[in-house]
Amino acid sequence: MPKLRSLLFVMLSVVFMAALLVPGPASAKDFTIGLILVGPYNDKGYSQAQYEGGKYVEAHMPGARMIYLDKVNPADRPGLTVPQVVDDLVEKGADLIIAGSDDMKDGILEAARMHPDKTFVHISGDATWTGAAPANLGNLFSRMEYPQMMAGFTAAMATETGKIGYLGPLINEETRRLVAAAYLGAAHAWTTVRGRDVKDLSFNVKWIGFWFNIPGVTADPTQVAGSFFDTGHDVVISGIDTPEAVAVARQKSSQGAKVFALPYDYEKACEGQGAICLGVPYFNWGPGFLRLATQVRDGSYKPAFEWDAPYWAKINDHDKSPVGFMPGEGMTPEIQAKLDGFVAQMGSGQLDLFTGPLNYQDGSVFLKPGEKATDKQIWYMEQLLEGMTGQSSAR
Amino acid sequence: MKRATSRATSQEKSRTQSQEKTQAWSRFPALTEAGWLGAALLLALGLTVLVTLPSGASPFETIAVLLEGGLGSVTKLGRALAGWVPLTLCAVGLLVTFTARLWNIGVEGQVVMGAIFCTAALRPFDTGGVPEIILAMAAGILGGALWALLAGLLRVFGRVHEIFSGLGLNFVALGVTLWLIFGPWKRPGVASMSGTEPIDVSLWLPRLGPMSVSWAALALALAAIVGVGLLLRRSSWGLKLRAVGENPKAATLFALGPRRRLLQAFMLCGGLAGLAGAIQVLGVYHRLLPSISSSYGYTALLVGMMASFRLGPVPFICFFFAVLTVGSIQLPLQMGLDSSLSGVIQGIMVLSVFIVHGLRLWLRQRREAA
Numbered sequence: 001m002p003k004l005r006s007l008l009f010v011m012l013s014v015v016f017m018a019a020l021l022v023p024g025p026a027s028a029k030d031f032t033i034g035l036i037l038v039g040p041y042n043d044k045g046y047s048q049a050q051y052e053g054g055k056y057v058e059a060h061m062p063g064a065r066m067i068y069l070d071k072v073n074p075a076d077r078p079g080l081t082v083p084q085v086v087d088d089l090v091e092k093g094a095d096l097i098i099a100g101s102d103d104m105k106d107g108i109l110e111a112a113r114m115h116p117d118k119t120f121v122h123i124s125g126d127a128t129w130t131g132a133a134p135a136n137l138g139n140l141f142s143r144m145e146y147p148q149m150m151a152g153f154t155a156a157m158a159t160e161t162g163k164i165g166y167l168g169p170l171i172n173e174e175t176r177r178l179v180a181a182a183y184l185g186a187a188h189a190w191t192t193v194r195g196r197d198v199k200d201l202s203f204n205v206k207w208i209g210f211w212f213n214i215p216g217v218t219a220d221p222t223q224v225a226g227s228f229f230d231t232g233h234d235v236v237i238s239g240i241d242t243p244e245a246v247a248v249a250r251q252k253s254s255q256g257a258k259v260f261a262l263p264y265d266y267e268k269a270c271e272g273q274g275a276i277c278l279g280v281p282y283f284n285w286g287p288g289f290l291r292l293a294t295q296v297r298d299g300s301y302k303p304a305f306e307w308d309a310p311y312w313a314k315i316n317d318h319d320k321s322p323v324g325f326m327p328g329e330g331m332t333p334e335i336q337a338k339l340d341g342f343v344a345q346m347g348s349g350q351l352d353l354f355t356g357p358l359n360y361q362d363g364s365v366f367l368k369p370g371e372k373a374t375d376k377q378i379w380y381m382e383q384l385l386e387g388m389t390g391q392s393s394a395r
Numbered sequence: 396m397k398r399a400t401s402r403a404t405s406q407e408k409s410r411t412q413s414q415e416k417t418q419a420w421s422r423f424p425a426l427t428e429a430g431w432l433g434a435a436l437l438l439a440l441g442l443t444v445l446v447t448l449p450s451g452a453s454p455f456e457t458i459a460v461l462l463e464g465g466l467g468s469v470t471k472l473g474r475a476l477a478g479w480v481p482l483t484l485c486a487v488g489l490l491v492t493f494t495a496r497l498w499n500i501g502v503e504g505q506v507v508m509g510a511i512f513c514t515a516a517l518r519p520f521d522t523g524g525v526p527e528i529i530l531a532m533a534a535g536i537l538g539g540a541l542w543a544l545l546a547g548l549l550r551v552f553g554r555v556h557e558i559f560s561g562l563g564l565n566f567v568a569l570g571v572t573l574w575l576i577f578g579p580w581k582r583p584g585v586a587s588m589s590g591t592e593p594i595d596v597s598l599w600l601p602r603l604g605p606m607s608v609s610w611a612a613l614a615l616a617l618a619a620i621v622g623v624g625l626l627l628r629r630s631s632w633g634l635k636l637r638a639v640g641e642n643p644k645a646a647t648l649f650a651l652g653p654r655r656r657l658l659q660a661f662m663l664c665g666g667l668a669g670l671a672g673a674i675q676v677l678g679v680y681h682r683l684l685p686s687i688s689s690s691y692g693y694t695a696l697l698v699g700m701m702a703s704f705r706l707g708p709v710p711f712i713c714f715f716f717a718v719l720t721v722g723s724i725q726l727p728l729q730m731g732l733d734s735s736l737s738g739v740i741q742g743i744m745v746l747s748v749f750i751v752h753g754l755r756l757w758l759r760q761r762r763e764a765a
Contacts (some may be wrong), residue, residue: 074680075686085724
């Protein structure tokens with residue numbers, strides 16, 4: 001008997017070891033993603049969305065591990081540069097390094113050249129387009145233009161005064177195309193769905209000068225949002241990282257005004273904000289990061305410029321859509337129904353709002369009649385569009 | 396003139412004499428200092444344990460990771476030194492203004508202005524070498540000094556306290572940076588947080604071996620420590636400046652030219668801060684950024700207060716802060732801890748030093764009263 005038992009034991013261990021050695025579909029190869037976040041990992045905004053994307057990969061890819069460093073910006077971490085962070089991440093075993101912010105542009109190029117055996121992805125950058133990128137660096141971004149169109153659409157459906165305010169951060173190509181997209185959505189709802197004249201729609205952009213309030217330097221977003229409401233705007237769309245617009249709308253609403261706001265960046269930004277919150281456009285990095293990680297591990301990743309479109313069938317699908325629009329309590333069933341129709345039209349390709357004739361703010365032609373904008377035309381928009389008020393470029 | 400200065404020194408003498416009378420063991424001042432510092436460290440450690448307990452991390456491991464992360468390898472030491480240079484320049488400069496009893500809180504803006512002037516001086520050059528780098532540094536010094544002079548003029552002629560004007564000028568300097576980066580100096584095609592177009596490699600400060608610190612910057616910081624030490628302790632200018640700070644009215648009577656001296660103190664501090672800003676551009680970031688100053692000015696004020704505005708401890712406190720800053724990034728990387736914990740530990744250390752210092756003063760006062 002003891003002999004039999006030990007034989008069984010040996011056989012079992014052989015089988016067990018074989019199972020470990022043979023690379024089956026379930027067998028996990030260790031893979032480490034290094035994330036470089038510009039803000040705090042728990043900022044309920046831009047950076048947290050990326051952090052949660054990394055967590056998603058850990059949960060869905062066996063053997064995957066995320067290491068990250070947050071608040072990588074010169075104000076929070078004096079003297080720390082992106083190449084230094086990358087050195088640390090590589091030292092800790094990172095195979096794929098994802099840099100999350102526009103301002104890491106130069107640092108990540110430098111780091112990618114110093115570590116040619118690792119793969120780098122720069123979110124929101126365009127180095128693969130401009131040709132500045134080395135062979136091991138790609139770009140990834142989500143088409144936030146569509147959720148912004150939905151935000152604009154919702155705003156124009158909800159407004160009674162026909163005046164919409166856009167609380168903008170700083171003026172660059174990214175913010176220009178996002179605010180233009182919001183306007184296109186609003187103009188579509190106003191004219192096609194509500195049947196009003198586009199001349200009666202007022203879409204005002206005010207830039208505070210930064211992603212968040214810096215007292216004494218930027219315009220105070222609380223005051224800007226307040227002045228929007230005080231001058232007859234009843235919906236404010238926020239493009240900044242912090243929730244002042246929602247707070248001001250709540251305050252005005254408690255004083256009896258019928259006003260609405262749409263925050264930005266964080267899926268749950270409308271939660272607990274009551275009926276003033278119409279909805280929030282947000283990033284969902286999980287699926288994109290998972291695809292990158294899998295491709296890099298398999299060796300099939302080809303660095304390129306990737307600009308991921310929403311998963312149209314279900315825009316808030318966490319496993320499929322790189323962006324989303326989460327309705328808030330203020331979203332009425334009527335507006336939601338119209339919005340669903342709008343999304344379906346865009347998803348089927350029946351409706352492309354970036355279609356001419358569209359003019360820039362100064363009257364010059366952006367798109368000729370019938371012309372559909374290319375990705376580069378959208379990415380590198382030079383001005384705001386005709387019909388919008390507000391500054392087009394930093395002076 | 397002689398009387399005023401001799402009074403200042405005789406005051407100090409009588410102070411030390413009374414100390415010697417009351418404390419027998421104060422014949423070994425270094426030992427006393429070490430004892431008090433030890434007490435501060437113990438208090439800091441105790442408070443750190445309290446703070447780290449809820450986060451579930453071992454306080455000793457946290458501190459070990461922090462120190463190891465700042466000193467663990469040559470490259471990490473290099474990073475710590477790269478932070479030490481601008482911080483020390485600012486802190487040493489503040490000693491000058493504090494000798495004249497000036498709270499030059501505008502040092503932050505003076506760093507920024509130094510960086511702006513430095514970047515401006517480099518704009519005509521695509522590439523360059525030593526002359527261009529020296530020119531850029533001189534421009535940085537000039538920028539910081541002029542910005543400080545503004546606060547000084549407001550103080551001396553406008554009777555605006557330098558804390559208020561300094562804070563205001565800090566905001567203005569930051570505003571000018573943002574305006575330049577998003578306006579006239581924006582990169583072709585896009586204005587972004589990443590700052591201006593990077594300067595050419597030929598304009599970077601030369602590095603010290605594999606370390607990210609430049610030997611030139613290190614040498615300048617050391618020279619600043621020695622220079623300010625000599626100036627404040629060994630020169631008549633320093634002595635007169637102290638007299639002006641101790642008693643401006645008497646200084647006027649004795650024709651010490653307090654106004655001129657205050658302005659000089661401002662400009663000297665501003666010049667050193669401006670040099671720090673220039674080093675940030677030439678040696679660290681290689682471009683102008685929105686937060687180019689890395690808050691070194693404000694941190695330097697903290698360093699100055701911790702050191703009770705004595706030169707001796709300044710380089711060491713600066714180094715300790717620099718090590719903590721560099722080491723802090725290991726907290727999220729190695730232990731999954733929020734990296735702001737290092738800021739908390741840094742704050743606890745500062746607080747402990749103040750508490751112990753206050754305790755010491757209180758004890759002395761009680762003894763003197765008795």
